[in-house]
Amino acid sequence: MAPVSADDVDLADLLGTQEGPTLEFKSTAKREGGRGDAIGKAVCAIEDRIEVTNPGGPFGQVRADNFDRVTDYRNPSLAAAMKGLGYVNRFGRGVGRVRKALENNGNPAAEFQVDDVSWAVVIRSAA
Numbered sequence: 001m002a003p004v005s006a007d008d009v010d011l012a013d014l015l016g017t018q019e020g021p022t023l024e025f026k027s028t029a030k031r032e033g034g035r036g037d038a039i040g041k042a043v044c045a046i047e048d049r050i051e052v053t054n055p056g057g058p059f060g061q062v063r064a065d066n067f068d069r070v071t072d073y074r075n076p077s078l079a080a081a082m083k084g085l086g087y088v089n090r091f092g093r094g095v096g097r098v099r100k101a102l103e104n105n106g107n108p109a110a111e112f113q114v115d116d117v118s119w120a121v122v123i124r125s126a127a
Helices: 027-036 076-084 094-105
Strands: 042-046 049-054 111-114 119-124
Touching: 094 119
Parallel strands: none
Antiparallel strands: 042 049, 049 119, 111 119
């Protein structure tokens, strides 16, 4: 499947939770993966996996070696607004929640690729 804008896709439809082939992903992994990646990202569904990419690299104190433990925001006002509107329940929890949900569901571990100018995550279907 070709990449689509996150603005143009319902993540539940993309993951096959409506009609058509179903990829086995727990709702927590879908929700956290989609929530943090909904703004300015590309989401791609390819047979047995979902790939989310972002052309912006880590920001501020966040680096490739600590992205899963440290948070920093390019636009703190937008982050606060998303939290106030209920799109974020607590900052800094998404990566851990995705990892735990995939493990609990029997999916392979998420594959994170982080460098100075971009990041991506690949979430594969359960076997």
